[in-house]
Amino acid sequence: MPSRTVSVAQGSVSQPQLEAGDLLVAYLAQLSVDYVFGVPGGAIEPLYNALARSARRGGPGSVVARHETGAAFMADGYGRQTGKLAVCCATTGPGATNLITGVASAYENHIPMLVITAQTALSNFGRGAFQESSCTGINTVGLFQYCSRYSTLVSHVDQLEHKLSTAIMMAYQSPRGPTHLSIPLDILRSTSPVEKPSYNLATLLHQPSLLDDDAVKALCCQIEQAKKVVFVVGEECSEAIGTILELALLIQAEVVTTPHGKGLVSPYHPLFRGVVGFAGHLSASEALSDPKVDAVVVFGANLGEWASNGWDANTLLNNRLIHIENTEGNLTRTPMARLHVRGTIDTICERVLDYLHSRLPKEAGQISRIERRRHDSPMRSTTVRESKWHFQLDEEAKYYDDSTPIKPQRLMRELTRLFPPNTRFLADTGNSMAWAIHYLQPSDRRLAGRRDARGGIFRSCLEFASMGWAIGAAVGTALGAPGNPVVCITGDGSLLMSGQEITVAIQERLPVIFIILNDAALGMVKHGQRLAKAEPIAFELPQINYCAYAEAMGVPGHVIHAPQDLLELDIEAICQRPGPTLIDVRVDPEEVPPIKTRIRILGTSQ
Structure with a gap:
């Protein structure tokens, strides 16, 4: 850490001091946070310097996303998987505004998240500085007030510790959600007024088991x-x-x-x-x-x-x-x-x-x-016939259909049959989510008893329902659940929005399997228009070979046309690979997803 000379009593001695960025990272270490997800830039460089020093000591380090929205999605996935504080960051201006969609998703889904954005130096506020986003520019503190539980500017280094602890504590108050600190460049560079964290946040965050x-x-x-x-x-x-x-x-x-x-x-x-x-x-x-x-x-x-x-x-x-x-x-x-x-x-x-x-x-x-x-002990996973289910699928015959192109219903059946019981499944917004909610049946056979509080094996992003969420969240989930395969079920529309985040899984050597439901369309839009008898417009996507797209990034790709193609995959090798795999599934584009409830609500809304 940087060393500064400070006056003590009647003399001057050389005494190690924290920079503001180091103090912030020290609090994250106190909470056992492993990663800060973000995209670097000039105004937030002091925080990245602190993260570099921290990583060398085995403390919190950085994971670099390709877009700030992806960084927030990754933090979301990491937080859901581990139960730890989700942390994401961005530089000033467009870096901060790019975070907003991911932060809004976390807000609607009650994910405790600390959002850190940089500002130009205080002395440059109101002077038209590069990427200025202060109260005299594009006011990011104001923007984040609408998708966070707490949003504030740290205008003096003496405020940092109190405002940081407030932000973290408020992220865990009911209802949980993101909180936001906007920290100017000169504050991040300043010497911290304390040599180590003054508060024990782990103790402060403990919530007793209360009831009425x-x-x-x-x-x-x-x-x-x-x-x-x-x-x-x-x-x-x-x-x-x-x-x-x-x-x-x-x-x-x-x-x-x-x-x-x-x-x-x-x-x-x-x-x-x-x-x-x-x-x-x-x-x-x-x-x-x-x-x-x-x-x-x-x-x-x-x-x-x-x-x-x-x-x-x-x-x-x-x-x-x-x-x-x-x-x-x-x-x-x-x-x-x-x-x-x-x-x-x-x-x-x-x-x-x-x-x-x-x-x-x-x-x-x-x-x-x-x-x-x-x-109280988990039941051993054993093979159970699907006929033992006590609930009813729509169009159950298509769950077993052998035809080509592969039915999405059959795809969902095979995914849970092929991948091991410890697989984490994430479904993206769109038809992917509808097919997965109805037809994907993860293989947890336990009937009761204590289990890992973060042991959920299926997750999606409802409420705000951001396309591309699962792509970033799968990366965060894999970082939070090392040794477990992570399957991201997404559509070609979402991939075209956020597919660049696959390169983060490459860089971090994460066994994430990206399942692309490729129907050359914004499928929910297409089928929604048909069900609602609306004009058929603006849903077409080009025919793209996503297997070739993956291979251009150095990721193994597989094209699936029929159920038999899935059975020929070496799933064990795919799950053990230190890096991602992309599976381009050419699904039957005429299969209608189970979205009639949504269409009914849209039709009755005035």
Whole structure:
């Protein structure tokens, strides 16, 4: 680190001092952050100097994206996979504005993220400096206020430590999300007023298991008295999913997930009835609309358009609903619920389990506790026939179709049959997401029990739904889950937007498999226009050999026309390769994705 001479008492001594950038990186090290994702530039060079010094010591280092939006997507994927703070950065001006789409995606999906952008030197504010983005130029602090929980300019080095700690703490406050610091070049270069971090952020970020005791008591009584219960599992159940499934087994509650929660529940679970909402399953809707159901318990779900089946008041948003949440903002979507239960979801479920066990006969309670201990160990993955599913696919015959060109439904079937159970799947916005939500069934066979809170094996970017998210997020996921294959399911439209980020996977030697659904179209736009009987316009894309595109970058590429082509791939070698692979799948362009709910909402919106 740079050494500065400072006055101490009556003399001058040479004493090592941190630069502001070093102090910032020291706080990231305190939180065990491994990577800062970004694109360098002149105004943010002092931060990159600090990252270089840090990396030599084994601390946080930099991963260079090809576009700042990709950097935010990578940070998002890394944060979701590891549970650590997602961190991205950009230089002043267009570097900062390029981040906004990725940051907005994290904002809508409640991803804790620290966003650092540079500014021109304070002394140059208002003078028309190169790429100026201060309050007298393109005001990036103002721009980020609309997609962050906290956005501020650090105007003096003495502010940095307090504003940095505030930003990080606010990123984890409910609702979680990005926070933004804009730091001028001269501040980043300044000597820090402290020699080491003054605060222990890891301790400050610890959140106790809080709950509303009265509401939990009411919940226990209502679950005990209910004749038939359906559980709805949302995106914020990662830490609690084992306990939720244990409770479902105890009371034999049927289980559905929102599109956001897909991947948390095994498709082979005997109580699983599929996904409700966008690209969901008829069996899930039927479970919720069963007249015998008198309690629908929603866990950790943002019940917006896609998760609520288009705000469906008949099956979900009615007075049968009990909403359990640790994110206060999600409860604003369910004022019709008969009970809101606030608190840590895992703790609430443990309390309900304890209550129900206490009401069981002694012998039954003992057996149940034995079962709980047995389920605390992950079940060994074994081959289970697809006929064991207890939910219903649309057009199931196409799931097994051998025709050429390959059906997207069949592609989804083969992906989970070919890749190992520890594979992380990410689906991009567009038809890729719709096909994956409905037809991709990752191979988690566990029925209950504790598991890694970040063990979800399927992720997508709903709500803001940015095209290209999965391409960048797959890179961040692979960095956060070394030794595990990562499969990015994306479309040719998204690849043409963000395909340059594949070169980051090359540089970082990451085993990311990019599956391109190649139909020479913006597929969701094309099929959406057909379903809505709109003008067929602006969806065509050129016929491109993406295998050749990959090989031009030094990435092995494979073209898939038929199911048999997939079976001829050496998947084990692909997964063990220290670098990415691209698979150009020429899917049947006439297959209609399961997007009718979305089209219905667009048609009824005024």
